[in-house]
Amino acid sequence: MIVRIAQLYDLDSLNALEAQLFDGDRISPRQMRRFIKSPQSVLYVAEDEGRIAGYGLVLFHRGTQLARLYSLAVDPVYRGRHIAQQLLSACEAAALENGFNTLRLEVRNDNVAARNLYEKCGYKPLKILIHYYDDLADGVRMQKRLSPMEAKHLLPLPLYVQTTPFTCGPACLMMSLSYLDAEFQPSRQLEMQLWREATTIFMASGHGGCSGQGLALAAYRRGCKVELWAQSLSTPFIDSVRDPKKKDIIELVHQDFCQQLDEAGVPVVDAMPAVSQIEEWLKQGCCLLMLISTYRFNGCKEPHWIVLSGVSEQFFFFHDPFAEDKADSSHRAHIPLNKAGLSQILGFGRQKQTACVVIKP
DSSP states (O other): OOEEEOOOOGGHHHHHHHHHHOOSSOOHHHHHHHHHTTEEEEEEEEEEETTEEEEEEEEEEETTSSEEEEEEEEEETTTTSSHHHHHHHHHHHHHHHHTTOOEEEEEETOOHHHHHHHHHTTTTTEEOOOOOOOOOOOEEEEEEEEOOOOOOEEEOOOOOOOTTTTOOOHHHHHHHHHHHHHOOOOOOHOOOOOHHHBOOOSSSSBBOOOOHHHHHHHHHHHTOOOEEEEOSSTTTTTOOOOHHHHHHHHHHHHHHHHHHHHHHHHESSOOOOOHHHHHHHHHHEEEEEEEEHHHHHSSOEEEEEEEEEESSSEEEEOOOOOOSSSHHHHSSSSSEEEGGGGGHHOOTTTTTTTTEEEEEO
């Protein structure tokens, strides 16, 4: 049994297998041809002595970190030989090779064998999809965070999950302080204190976020050797509010941060570091707090702080302080991010404000 990329000469066998296995929700012959040829998909086949025993199809959503397992099918004659697992592993590897760190799928709620297979392979249910299939059967959306197998350099960075919707920056700073000082003890009280020190006061709605200037200053006050790399055509987050009085306060706070950084002699670079520079910093053991937009992850255009936690040949890794619940928190450490995709998530707002707080050991 071999698993390989499908070719156009496999079309007849693939279409016959599709017709054999599925009464509805079939991939049409035209679609099957397109999937084989498209750069936005990879179609694997399991071949046994010239016969197609099964296939796995993964689709890529460009501009996101998400790939989709569109279909996985095995001829009943070959079931029980772990072919589905082999195809699934190939699809996961293809997703990682193309820079995607998450694989998502939909499966029939009544297909107990398939659901058990996916759960055994590390997939977690996300949502019940009511009447998802042609026969009105319900579906289940499942997802798995993929982990590259290549050699990697990871910082022993502890994970701290933010306890409020607006303290991602302080959570990242506390993770960094915990890594740099074994005696440092993070706490919710300190989380709020750091937020009060670093916040810009206002944003579009709710509490204000922390700027790179504010976090750099908070790190400096705690004895850290800090650099700030930041670019913005305007004051951080000022374009997210309309009230002129709120804008005045944000500007006042920002200028105060800048003055204090200047008086402290903290280096501020009006640029974003190159990938090679980020790699070097991580290998030196530096902590890098980065401001990103969550759009590429969840479709919401919100500012969010993460802290880089490692590097490999193809990926950066990061700790994300936001978790939906306790079960989700175990998946927020050392999340892989394709190096080519870093520029896609950096920057927030119409002005594409970027910020990287570098804390050196």
